[in-house]
Amino acid sequence: MSEQLALLPGYLTAHLQLSLVALAIGAGVSLPLGIWITRRPGLEPGVLGLASVIQTVPSLALLAIMVPVLAGLGAFTARFGLELQGIGYAPALIALSLYSLLPMLRNTVAGIRSIDPALIEAARGVGMTDRQCLLRVELPLGAPVIVAGLRTATVWVVGTATLSTPIGATSLGNFIFSGLATRNDTAVLVGCVAAAGLALLLDGLIHALEVGVRDRRRGLSAGAGALLALLCTWTGATLALPRSNAVSGVVAIGSKAFTEQYILADLLARQIAERSGAGTRKVPSLGSTVAFDALVNGDIDVYVDYSGTIWATIMKRGELPSDRAQVLAGVERYLTERHDLGLVAVLGFENTYSLAMRADHARRLSLTSISELARESPKLELGGDYEFFGRAEWRALRRSYGLAFRARRSMDPALMYRALANGDVDVISAFSTDGRIAAFDLAVLDDDREVIPPYDAIVLVGARLLRELPQVVAALRELDGRIDAATMRRTNLRVDGEGATPSQAADELLARIRAEALPDPG
Amino acid sequence: MIEIAALTKRYGERAAVEDLSLVVERGELVVLLGGSGSGKTTTLKMVNRLIEPSSGSVRIAGRDTRETSGPELRRGIGYCFQQIGLFPHLSVAENIALTPSLLGWDAARIRARVDELLELVELPADAYRDRAPDALSGGQQQRVGLARALAAEPAVMLLDEPFGALDPLTRDRLQQSFRRIRAELGLTALFVTHDMVEAMLLGDRIAVLQAGRLVQLGTPAELSRAPANDYVASLMETPRRHAAAVDALREGA
Numbered sequence: 001m002s003e004q005l006a007l008l009p010g011y012l013t014a015h016l017q018l019s020l021v022a023l024a025i026g027a028g029v030s031l032p033l034g035i036w037i038t039r040r041p042g043l044e045p046g047v048l049g050l051a052s053v054i055q056t057v058p059s060l061a062l063l064a065i066m067v068p069v070l071a072g073l074g075a076f077t078a079r080f081g082l083e084l085q086g087i088g089y090a091p092a093l094i095a096l097s098l099y100s101l102l103p104m105l106r107n108t109v110a111g112i113r114s115i116d117p118a119l120i121e122a123a124r125g126v127g128m129t130d131r132q133c134l135l136r137v138e139l140p141l142g143a144p145v146i147v148a149g150l151r152t153a154t155v156w157v158v159g160t161a162t163l164s165t166p167i168g169a170t171s172l173g174n175f176i177f178s179g180l181a182t183r184n185d186t187a188v189l190v191g192c193v194a195a196a197g198l199a200l201l202l203d204g205l206i207h208a209l210e211v212g213v214r215d216r217r218r219g220l221s222a223g224a225g226a227l228l229a230l231l232c233t234w235t236g237a238t239l240a241l242p243r244s245n246a247v248s249g250v251v252a253i254g255s256k257a258f259t260e261q262y263i264l265a266d267l268l269a270r271q272i273a274e275r276s277g278a279g280t281r282k283v284p285s286l287g288s289t290v291a292f293d294a295l296v297n298g299d300i301d302v303y304v305d306y307s308g309t310i311w312a313t314i315m316k317r318g319e320l321p322s323d324r325a326q327v328l329a330g331v332e333r334y335l336t337e338r339h340d341l342g343l344v345a346v347l348g349f350e351n352t353y354s355l356a357m358r359a360d361h362a363r364r365l366s367l368t369s370i371s372e373l374a375r376e377s378p379k380l381e382l383g384g385d386y387e388f389f390g391r392a393e394w395r396a397l398r399r400s401y402g403l404a405f406r407a408r409r410s411m412d413p414a415l416m417y418r419a420l421a422n423g424d425v426d427v428i429s430a431f432s433t434d435g436r437i438a439a440f441d442l443a444v445l446d447d448d449r450e451v452i453p454p455y456d457a458i459v460l461v462g463a464r465l466l467r468e469l470p471q472v473v474a475a476l477r478e479l480d481g482r483i484d485a486a487t488m489r490r491t492n493l494r495v496d497g498e499g500a501t502p503s504q505a506a507d508e509l510l511a512r513i514r515a516e517a518l519p520d521p522g
Numbered sequence: 523m524i525e526i527a528a529l530t531k532r533y534g535e536r537a538a539v540e541d542l543s544l545v546v547e548r549g550e551l552v553v554l555l556g557g558s559g560s561g562k563t564t565t566l567k568m569v570n571r572l573i574e575p576s577s578g579s580v581r582i583a584g585r586d587t588r589e590t591s592g593p594e595l596r597r598g599i600g601y602c603f604q605q606i607g608l609f610p611h612l613s614v615a616e617n618i619a620l621t622p623s624l625l626g627w628d629a630a631r632i633r634a635r636v637d638e639l640l641e642l643v644e645l646p647a648d649a650y651r652d653r654a655p656d657a658l659s660g661g662q663q664q665r666v667g668l669a670r671a672l673a674a675e676p677a678v679m680l681l682d683e684p685f686g687a688l689d690p691l692t693r694d695r696l697q698q699s700f701r702r703i704r705a706e707l708g709l710t711a712l713f714v715t716h717d718m719v720e721a722m723l724l725g726d727r728i729a730v731l732q733a734g735r736l737v738q739l740g741t742p743a744e745l746s747r748a749p750a751n752d753y754v755a756s757l758m759e760t761p762r763r764h765a766a767a768v769d770a771l772r773e774g775a
Contacts, residue, residue, distance in 0.1 A: 122607025124572055126620045126670065127597030140611050 003501055004175065004190045012194060014170035016235045018161045019198075022093055023154060026100030031146070034108025035134065044109060051102040059099060059160045063167050066091030067290055071297060086297040087290055088283070092164035092171075099160055100153040107149025111142030147210045151203050158199040162191065166257065166287040168294055172198070177285035180414035182259045182495050182502060183436075202231075250279040251465065251472055254294055254303035257285040258413055259495045259502065260351065260433060260488065264304045266506030268459070268476065272302075275475035288387060289313060292460075296339050301465045302476065306351055307331050308455040312392045324350075324454040335460065342466045344476045345459040349433060349485040352455040353393050355382075355445045356430035358420060362443040369446040373427065374401040382408040383416050383425035393452055394429075400451045417442075433485055435492030457483070482513045523548040523710045524569065524678060529578035531564050531734075538564045540734045541578070546678075551704065551711045552739075553725035555718070555757070561734035562714045566680050569712060570599045582678055597621050600671035600679040604686045606663050608655035614640075614666050615651040621674040639669035642706075644699060661692035668700070672707070679711040685720070697723060718760045730754050 030051075037043045054062070070091045074084035084090060115138055123133040139146070162173030175191025178184070205224045212221025251272055255265035262284060269280040283300050292314055294300045307324075310331045311317055321327055328346065335341040355370055367373050373380075382405040388394055389410060397403060409425060417436045420428045430437060430444065432455075437444060459476050466473060491509045494500040500508075524546040531539045539561040546552045554562040567573040569580050571592045580587045587595055608617050615636045622632045637647040643665040655663060664684060671679060685693040685700075701724065704711070715721050721728050722742045729739045730753070738750035742758075749755035 116605075116607075118603075118605035118607040119609060121572070121603065121605070122609070124593075125570070125596060125601035125603070125607070127593045127595075127624050128620075129591075129593045132593075132624070137609060141609075 001186050001190075003503075004184075004187050007175070008190065008194060011170060011172050011174055011191075012198070013234070013238050015158070015161055015172045015195070015198065016231060017239050018089070018092055018096060018164060018169060018171055019154075019158045019202075020232060020235045021239070022096035022157050022161070023100055023150070025093070025097040026104055026153060026157070027150060029097070030101050030104035030149075031108055034105050034146075035112065035138075038109055038112045048102075048106060048109065051105050054098050055102040059095075060163045060166075062099060063092060063095040063160075063163055064287065064290075066095045067167050067293060070094070071293060074297070085299050087168035087286070087294040087299045089169050091167055092161070092169035096157050096161055096164070100157045103152040103156065104146075104149045107145050107152070108142070111145030111149075112138050114145060115141050143210070144214075147206065151206050154202045154206060155199045158195060158202060162195050165285045167290055168254075168283050168286050168299060170283075174284060177257050178262055178502075180412065181257045181285070182262060183414070184495075184501070202228075205231075250281050251302060251469065252281055252283055252300040254283045254286050254291045254300035256288055256291055256303075258431070259435060259492050260431070261304065262502035263491055263495065263505045263509065264347075264457070266503045267479075267510055268302060268304070270506060270510055271479060272472050272475050275478065276469070276471040278469060278472050295341060295460055295462050298462055298464055300462070302459065302461045302472075304347070304457055305460055306455040307458055308352065308393075308453045310334070310458075311453065313387070322450050322453055324456060327454050328456060328458070331458070340463045340466075342461045342463075342473070343458050344461050344473055345478075345480040347457040347459065347479060347483045347488075348481040349457055349483050349488045350455050351431050351433045351457055351485075351488070352447075352452050353388065353391075354430050354432050354447065354452065355397075355427050356420070356437060356442040357427050357445065358423075359441045359443040361426065362445070367445060368443075369448040370397065370401050370403075370451075371448050373445050374403055377403050377405050377427075379406060380426035381406055381424075382427045382429075383411055383419055384408065384429040385413040385416060386410050388429040396451045400449050433488040433492055435489060435494070435496035438489070438493050439497030457488075479513070483509070487512065523550070523583060524712065525581040526565070526569070527579050527581075529565065529568055529580065530576050531561075531568060531573060532576045537734050539568070542731075542734075542736050543578075544729055544736060544739060546710060546712060548710055549708045550726045551709070551713055551724060553721040553728045554712060554714045554731060555716065555721045555725075555728050556731035557716060559733070560731040562716075562731050563682055564734075565731070566682055566712055566714050569678075570596045570601055570680055572596075572601075593624075597625055597674060598676055598678075600674075600676040601682075602664075602667050602671040602679070602684045603682040604684060606667040608663055608666055608670075610654070610656055612655075613651070614645075614653050614655060614658070617655060617666060618670045618673050620670060625674055627674075635673060636669075639672060642672070642703060643669045645669075659692075660688055661696060664688065664696060665699070668696075668703070672703075677710065679709050681711060682714045683716070684713075686715070686717070693720075700724065718757060722761065730757065 033047065037047050067087055070084055071086035074086055077084050119137060119141065120133065123137045128136065161171050162176055164171045165173035165177045172191045172195045175187045179187030179191060205228050208224035209221055209228065211217070212224060253265050253268050255261040265282055265284060269282060272278055272280050283294070286294060288309070291303050292305065295303060307327045311327055315334050332343045335343055355373065357367065362368070365376055367376065384394070389408065411419060416428050417440055419425050420442070421440050430442065432444065459479065461473060461476065487509070491505050494505040494508065495502055526542060526544040529539060529542045530537060542565060544552070554565055556562045564573055568575045571587055618636045618639055619632045622635060636651065640647040640650055645662060645665055655666065658666065668684065685696050688696060697720065713724060725742065727739060727741050728745055730737045730745070732753055738745060738754050745754055746758045749758055
């Protein structure tokens with residue numbers, strides 16, 4: 001609990017930076033736009049329709065779409081010397097700003113429309129100009145409805161901002177995503193309670209300010225206004241601090257959203273800090289391809305990926321050779337030649353896709369290999385992570401073994417294991433080093449036809465690190481070949497089964513690496 | 523004081539008001555009388571340019587109304603209408619103070635004027651100044667509406683069925699108050715109504731409108747004596763006809 005609470009100020013500040021600025025941009029756009037379309041009723045269906053369309057895009061998808069959009073935009077603006085980050089704050093901010101438009105836009109229009117036409121006639125009759133009518137009559141009278149829109153947008157944006165974590169923007173979602181991935185319910189709870197609390201606080205403050213102004217209660221409006229101003233000032237001040245890697249010389253370490261990745265990110269951070277003296281910061285819980293894009297764009301400097309993943313998803317080679325060395329060589333050549341990235345260490349273990357079942361279930365059906373699974377598959381249900389069914393491995397498995405499951409479901413990896421344990425699905429796609437295989441007493445079915453290609457864990461670094469920080473690269477190279485599969489699985493189990501934090505597990509792993517010179521694998 | 527010349531308003535093919543000319547002398551109240559769709563409200567609103575005329579002109583105190591901007595023009599003309607339109611987010615005093623504040627009067631002068639006006643419309647200033655409009659009865663609201671229209675000492679008043687939505691007794695009391703205020707201030711006014719009794723009671727002269735045209739303009743006596751057409755004749759007959767019907771009912775009871 002205390003480790004989670006120690007992270008709270010940082011995550012809360014980042015969450016405020018996203019939410020408040022997104023709301024400010026949203027309000028800054030939708031208030032004038034809303035007023036403008038009340039003057040031109042012909043535009044109303046078009047503008048509100050567009051805002052509704054944005055709203056119907058699922059929020060996670062809207063955030064994800066911003067990554068390639070900004071990367072494309074960044075390539076364009078780079079010609080004019082303007083750098084745009086493809087992941088992190090910028091795409092999350094744009095998505096959240098767009099998301100906040102509809103409630104504010106709709107309520108601005110509704111608020112102004114709802115005003116009795118007699119009052120507009122009276123305003124003109126006493127000699128107000130259009131501007132005076134807007135400021136003295138329409139906005140004050142429309143305010144309750146307009147503020148209601150702001151409050152709705154506030155609750156939405158604060159809630160949705162938790163989903164910016166997978167695209168690399170720090171938020172309270174970091175608690176939730178890492179907590180789900182590492183079976184840390186405390187972290188999930190802290191993230192949810194903090195996000196809900198923040199939403200309620202902001203909503204309450206805006207409401208108090210509105211009531212204070214409406215009822216002319218000075219104390220109430222001054223108190224709420226002061227607190228809001230304090231939050232905005234804090235947000236603005238922290239935003240003004242430099243955050244760019246290039247300026248600070250800090251190494252940004254990415255990780256995807258599962259236990260092994262959190263542990264390895266902590267391991268890299270510790271190794272870099274102790275062996276090169278460079279500062280580090282973590283960009284955790286990235287989507288799988290977001291991490292690679294982030295490295296290419298220079299938004300992160302280093303992360304751990306897997307050779308087969310790069311081969312299949314990034315290089316988009318259809319056929320995967322089952323020879324480890326061939327894949328590694330192909331991946332390294334591709335990284336160097338196409339993207340100016342470096343492959344600086346092969347950690348020494350593979351983390352391959354595999355198919356797993358509950359051990360007792362497998363025993364009952366007497367299944368030990370995927371060939372044997374094939375004959376039972378029409379009676380069984382398969383669960384896979386979001387990527388699995390779109391991947392070449394799944395197609396290869398299905399083709400070579402003739403797998404035909406009764407049903408298949410995509411789900412979050414964190415929930416997949418629980419679904420298997422509960423009997424909601426019979427077979428899942430599992431990672432071979434996953435600590436949960438032991439924690440949930442699962443049996444991994446043997447890939448007896450060697451269909452699944454090698455997934456060597458590899459440390460990838462960006463161009464900046466290669467050029468400017470050779471001492472960091474040297475520190476990372478020391479990890480080459482130092483972690484075998486058994487060690488990784490045991491370390492993962494420390495988090496997934498025994499309640500250690502990723503950083504504790506990483507410390508233990510690093511101590512083990514340093515203490516005993518592990519035999520070089522393969 | 524108000525010189526309307528060949529005033530016309532067209533909406534597409536249809537003419538709401540056509541070629542209407544009319545002069546209101548200083549201190550005079552002219553009633554625009556007619557049924558719905560006769561163009562009386564359109565005519566009134568063209569005087570303060572809430573509706574822009576298609577053609578023709580309006581001069582107030584010798585000045586063409588097109589020489590000043592609409593808002594500036596309207597600050598010099600009192601405007602009072604049936605829906606009243608008091609602003610619910612402002613107090614009674616703030617409502618009355620609107621035009622003076624738009625004209626940049628200083629606070630002390632505005633405050634004195636508001637109190638003076640409240641007394642004029644028979645609402646004790648101390649009791650009513652800080653009330654919310656919603657807390658007033660319909661009759662009290664229109665008294666405030668009248669005070670608001672009079673606030674900046676306008677040269678001309680435009681009134682569009684100001685007492686039309688009030689119950690008969692309240693309407694009667696407001697009409698009496700209005701007659702007194704008019705006499706006190708010597709107001710020049712155009713007054714729209716479809717109520718024949720109100721027209722005869724308040725108007726120095728009555729302008730009868732029919733389908734956007736001025737049919738006849740004259741004192742109540744002139745209209746009764748020599749109606750220009752059957753419409754005017756039957757209009758002038760209505761109060762008497764009503765009175766006769768009411769008498770008959772009374773006697774029958």
